[in-house]
Amino acid sequence: MPEKRILLKNCGRIDPKNIDTYLAQDGFKAWQKTQKEMTPDAVVAEIKASELRGRGGAGFPCGLKWELAAREESDEKFLICNADEGEVGAFKDRYLLQNDPFTLIEGIAIAAYAIGAGKCCIYLRAEYHYLLDGLKNAIAQAREKGLLDGLDIDIHEGAGAYICGEESALMDSIEGKRGEARYRPPFPPSKGLWGKPTIINNVETLSTIPHIVLNGAQWFHEIGTEKSTGTKLFSVSGDVAKPGVYELVLGSSLKELVVDICGADNIKMVQIGGATGGIVPYSMISTPLAYETVLGSGAVTVFNESRQVIDFVYRTMDFLAAESCGKCTPCREGTEAMIEILGRLATGDGRQEDIQALEDLSGTMMLSSLCGLGQAASIPVLDTLKYFRNEYETRIQQSLFLRSLRGRI
């Protein structure tokens, strides 16, 4: 069975407004275990051994990151919970925040203990304002029970910028600046928020921590594939009969998710990982969902045969150009140049040299952009050129033909 409810096990079972219902499901047992039996180093070692990879998109090994921050000597360290979830088609963090905020808070308490942080900031997506009271209530209840002693947890609401999900822009935003990607190094574990060692983890990553601590790294490692351990949440939308949030063992196939579980048919392609995510054509529907193949934030958008590839890529680039922070030239100018070309192609005014221009631009943006937005913006372009090149070529031929007709009239 590809579906396995570890992170979702409390969703629908506990009352997210009442911590007692969480405590009755072994809630805060993992945190108690760390306080009674584990040093901070032992917690870091356990997470390292589990080989948990960050669930926010980049898949960076969580324990390794924690170790870097834990080693830093500093009077102050910060933990940031990235609840920005601005990725197109992503809504799995929202599901956790809404249905089981206590597991996240327990994960935050454990992570802060492991790295030696006294302050945590939850960066909440602007559009998730309606979740604010529930989150505040969950924190207050945990504090009342004496489960958050020595740890401040603040909630910082975003203002609606996609780039502010990117960790360095997110820190700028918390510091009251315009959210723009930072030059790296230094990396956040040594110099992050307010110049102090900082760990930034996604909601799902932090919500996985209590399960690993309670059941052990080996238990977690036995789930999934060698390089992608555990389960993963996927938010599935688009041309499917049953959109929603599903938890699958990593390494399960895309077919199991979108066809067997979500009931998609007549599939043309699937985008995995949001606006900058890779494109999988139907011929590759058996692809395993793992970090070594295709995986990002867990946003899965299905497109059926009625969808036009170029129109989709054009709309995606339009979004990315609008959301580029503009700090680096390759992303700021590159996304605009892409729109110009894709817009031409979409409106029947394509030119013979357009495909080459898109490929050249993609290479430059990937190599020289400052952050993941510009580096990955061209992935949908390159992937669709790889799998649906005929659609680009046909559009160009049609444009050339129509122009030659116009010339004759």
Ligand SMILES: Cc1cc2nc3c(=O)[nH]c(=O)nc-3n(C[C@H](O)[C@H](O)[C@H](O)COP(=O)(O)O)c2cc1C
């Ligand atoms: C443009 C852009 C947007 C991002 N948006 C998010 C987001 O909304 N939530 C998130 O957790 N990570 C997001 N990330 C990834 C973060 O930069 C960072 O890698 C992540 O929060 C680290 O947490 P993790 O190691 O637990 O995955 C984004 C990255 C980029 C480049």
